[in-house]
Amino acid sequence: MMQGSEKIVAAETDESNDAQAIPAAPALDETTVSGLVEAALAAVAEAADSASLKQVRIDHTGERSPLALANRAIGGLPGAERKDAGKRIGQARGRVNQALKAREGELGEAELAHRLTEETVDVTLPVSFGPVGAPHPITAMIELMSDTFLSMGWAVAEGPEVETEWMNFDALNLHPDHPARAESDTLFVAPASSHVVLRTQTSPVQIRSLLTRALPVYVVSPGKVFRADEYDATHLPVFHQIEGLVVDEGITLGHLKGAVEQFARALFGEITLRWRPNYFPFTEPSVEVDLECFVCHGESVGNPDRPCRTCSSEGWIEWGGSGVVNPRVLAAAGVDTDRYTGFAFGIGVERALMFRNGVKDMRDMSDGDVRFSRALMGDAR
Structure with missing residues (x-):
């Protein structure tokens, strides 16, 4: 069985792990939120294919993304500040989602064009046909x-x-x-x-x-x-x-x-x-x-x-x-x-x-x- 001092150390270790698992919510001021949006838009623009764009979506709109954590933190603000912060965070998340949707369309068209180019069939190649019938x-x-x-x-x-x-x-x-x-x-x-x-x-x-x-x-x-x-x-x-x-x-x-x-x-x-x-x-x-x-x-x-x-x-x-x-x-x-x-x-x-x-x-x-x-x-x- 653990002694009293060992329990305290274990509790402190658990709190430390929880802190690492869930990042702290960022500040909700306009400068900080703008910075988060710019970082997300830059990552979207740099995504070279659908797979990397999927990861960008997770990093900047997922449950553990800075904007998602900031949105959770709105509930802890005083009533006077909550309205402004909610509007600011909502607009920020909307800009990021629009950018993701637009980039998804661009990458989809580019990848389709690439497949159509690379996966063409040479119809001039000889093929074998089965016996051909005829009307009586x-x-x-x-x-x-x-x-x-x-x-x-x-x-x-x-x-x-x-x-x-x-x-x-x-x-x-x-x-x-x-x-x-x-x-x-x-x-x-x-x-x-x-x-x-x-x-x-x-x-x-x-x-x-x-x-x-x-x-x-x-x-x-x-x-x-x-x-x-x-x-x-x-x-x-x-x-x-x-x-x-x-x-x-x-x-x-x-x-x-x-x-x-x-x-x-x-x-x-x-x-x-x-x-x-x-x-x-x-x-x-x-x-x-x-x-x-x-x-x-x-x-x-x-x-x-x-x-x-x-x-x-x-x-x-x-x-x-x-x-x-x-x-x-x-x-x-x-x-x-x-x-x-x-x-x-x-x-x-x-x-x-x-x-x-x-x-x-x-x-x-x-x-x-x-x-x-x-x-x-x-x-x-």
Whole structure:
């Protein structure tokens, strides 16, 4: 245990340590306070970076800074002196804080500019890229075809791929004994008695448009269709069509010819078309559209020395069917056939892509090889 004299010595030592831990408050007269402010402002101005400015802030505005201690000492002054001292100390601390804020902004801008200069990336350096894909040429072709008709003021219509037999056949004037309705040609979702099929054409979209849209109707309907075809170089069981339908007052075969010729020029440039009579249940009269062979341009016809495999030396390539809409089709959709007439056409997207890009095998379009898509995309858009 400590004796009495040891306790006194220990107490004096503790008081000495406290005096060193908390500096004595400076005098509060105007000269002393001005000196503290000038010292703080000088330290702020000399701070070279944000780290040193942080230390200046601690030294001159922290809890143990001279100005903070002076502010604490105000409470011990007589009432007459307390007001003047408080105003003097408050103004001093305000000047120091403003200087700190201004210097902080200056240093921040300088450091940001330095980082932007020093941390630049050389964008000319070689970099490695991953494999680049491409839109499928069929998708690009459908977009091109649709855009062509959109520019003519038409609308793009879509419909379900699973259709009722009435929409796919009956409404289009295909009688129950028509060969196209046999199971050898049509894919039924369930037994034939279900009357539900995978659509064999996009023509049901035209019927839906007549049933749901106000007349006149100008629509084009691209989409996927399904048939029980062989999978070979020129046939696919799943392929794409784009069909157009116009129903308005005074529509004639001449309007059909103008629209299809404009469509052909948008896809193939200046090209000659041939119109041949044909038969389709849903149009009357019906015409088949042929394109002049884009390989031989007809020079192989009757010329055994220059045969053409593309058109079999006939000079023409079958492109699609068209005609004036059969009044029975209009009547099935509730259209007044005494007032309205129309035309329709159908084009195979894969066949158009073959003509436009020289594709020899349709199976290349369904193999999913991105090299095929990249090779054609320069021409397919």
